[in-house]
Every structure is written in C-alpha cells, then in structure tokens.
Amino acid sequence: MIRRGAAARRRTSKYGNEFERNKENMKLGMINSAWEQHGIDLLSGLERTKEIGFDCVDIFQDPLDPGADERITAIRAKCDEIELPIISVVGVSVGLIDFNPSVQEFHLARCKNYLDMAVELGAKNYLLVIGEYIWQKEVIPPEEQWKWGVEHLKTLGEYAAERGLEIVLELEPFDMALVNNLSEMGRFLTDVDVPAVKANIDISHMLLSDSKPEELASLRGRAGHVHISDCDGKVHGDFPPGDGVVDFPPYLQAIKELEFDGAISLELEYSPEPEKIVEWVTKAYDATDKLMREIDLRD
Numbered sequence: 001m002i003r004r005g006a007a008a009r010r011r012t013s014k015y016g017n018e019f020e021r022n023k024e025n026m027k028l029g030m031i032n033s034a035w036e037q038h039g040i041d042l043l044s045g046l047e048r049t050k051e052i053g054f055d056c057v058d059i060f061q062d063p064l065d066p067g068a069d070e071r072i073t074a075i076r077a078k079c080d081e082i083e084l085p086i087i088s089v090v091g092v093s094v095g096l097i098d099f100n101p102s103v104q105e106f107h108l109a110r111c112k113n114y115l116d117m118a119v120e121l122g123a124k125n126y127l128l129v130i131g132e133y134i135w136q137k138e139v140i141p142p143e144e145q146w147k148w149g150v151e152h153l154k155t156l157g158e159y160a161a162e163r164g165l166e167i168v169l170e171l172e173p174f175d176m177a178l179v180n181n182l183s184e185m186g187r188f189l190t191d192v193d194v195p196a197v198k199a200n201i202d203i204s205h206m207l208l209s210d211s212k213p214e215e216l217a218s219l220r221g222r223a224g225h226v227h228i229s230d231c232d233g234k235v236h237g238d239f240p241p242g243d244g245v246v247d248f249p250p251y252l253q254a255i256k257e258l259e260f261d262g263a264i265s266l267e268l269e270y271s272p273e274p275e276k277i278v279e280w281v282t283k284a285y286d287a288t289d290k291l292m293r294e295i296d297l298r299d
Helices: 042-052 068-082 101-121 142-162 182-192 203-208 213-219 248-258 274-294
Strands: 027-031 056-060 086-092 125-129 166-170 197-202 223-228 263-266
Touching: 027 086, 027 274, 042 068, 042 274, 056 263, 068 086, 068 101, 086 101, 086 263, 101 125, 101 142, 125 223, 142 166, 142 182, 142 197, 166 182, 166 223, 182 197, 182 213, 197 203, 197 213, 203 223, 203 248, 213 248, 223 248, 248 274, 263 274
Parallel strands: 027 056, 027 263, 056 086, 086 125, 125 166, 166 197, 197 223, 223 263
Antiparallel strands: none
16 A cells, blocks of 8 residues: 655656646546456556557556555556656545545545555546435435535645645536536535645536536636546447537637646546457547647647
C-alpha cells in the first residue's frame, strides 16, 4: 500500500510539464480499463494506447487491490518508457456518504491512498465518483448525505492541494445520484469551497441529465477534466463518438471557452464485440480527434 507523508508532492518526469506548456490546447486520452475488460493485459493496453496516438492516459487501479504496489510500479515504468503521461487516476467511493461512520472513515482513508497513488504515478488529478447511488433515500435524508460528502471533500481537497493535485468530481445522470446535474455540481463545489476540488465534465452524462452546453459557463474556473463517449440518449452507453445521438460540437465549443488546462479522455468500457476492442478504440480515437481539431481544441 502506497502512503506518503504530508509533504509529498506530485512527481514529475521528463514529460511532466507538458500540460502546463500547452494550455491553449487540450490533450486526448483514454481510460485504460477498456483494454483489460476485453482481454488485453495492463502493459500491452498502455502500449496500444500510445500506438493509436493518444496523448495521455487515465488509470483505473484500486491502490488497495492485492498486488497493487507491483502494478503501480509497472504502470509508471511502462508510461515513462513509452512517454505516455498519466493525467488522471479514476476511482469510485460511494462509501463516503454511507450511513455508517466507520465505513465513511474507511473510504476517506482509501481516497487518500488514491491521492498517494496519483503522486506516485505523476498524475494531475484524482477523478472521483462520489454518491453514485443514494441507497437509503427514504431512510436517510439526502441532505445528511450531502453534508457528509461536503465534509469529506473538504478534507480530501486540502490533502490533494498539499500534494499538488486536483480532485475532479463526476456528474452521474441518475435520479438517485448525489450530484446528477450541472446545477447540483455547482452547488456542491460552492459548498466544498476548496480550489483543488473541481468538476469532471462528462459529455454524454450531460446529455442524459438534460444539461445544455451553455450551462457549462457556470463551471468557468471550476472544471478540471473531461470524459467523452456517445450514448443512445436513454442510458449510459460508452459508445465511440458518432455511434449515438450526442451532438458534440456545441459541448466541445463550450468546453473550449472555459479555457482550462486539461485533457479529454475517452470512456469505452462496453464494446459489443470484445474481440474487436482495438478497432473500437481506434474508431473512437479517430472520431474524437476529428471533432477536437475542427474547433481547434487539439494541435
């Protein structure tokens, strides 16, 4: 288990300042879990990511999994070798708003382990899904779970800031989710009031939550990362852009106007033909690259 002291800072590498040098454009990345879910091993997946042309990668790895330290070391070594920057580590921690204080404390410590892992990997942020579901909505008042979420994100945001990191929160477009539209995201960030805690903009989630592109202006100065995938307009889909109903240019233009330093990462976890995952990812890369270049979001 990787744990760092309070003085730990984000590790840098030979490409570690690339994002700071190119603020006028965004990078194109992907979440690495698409590979392993379809039978391609961890390191081969990273190599495929680089070969296809991605600028960076998001890492889906639980720091408390058995063998995590060895996997984290291997990830960092491979990414250094092939010059593939890690921008984000991704985790789900709905236990932060569980009704049991002991469960909350466990997940608070677990989130700190994610942040320590982000330091070790040289990442820029920790993408956190908090309160994907509110299980006991009829038993526990949602305002109580909101309060717990705010309190814990204040703590984690300060912990992240001490390490030169950001936490970016995911909007989940479900009725029972804690933060399920842009208005709620803005309210949550205001209540947390820690600059290191920002929003992840998930474009298909915005569509599914009936959030319009012009509403993104409310996140100026408070956005840190972007996820992109397509959907059928009814359920979470993770399709390559162009395979669903999302009208991407208005959303991407609104993201461009926010003028923040970050990356757009493809989320591709449910290929209908696992044996064709390389073609699926390549198709998604080509479509997203084209969309970004059309509005000057990528060199």
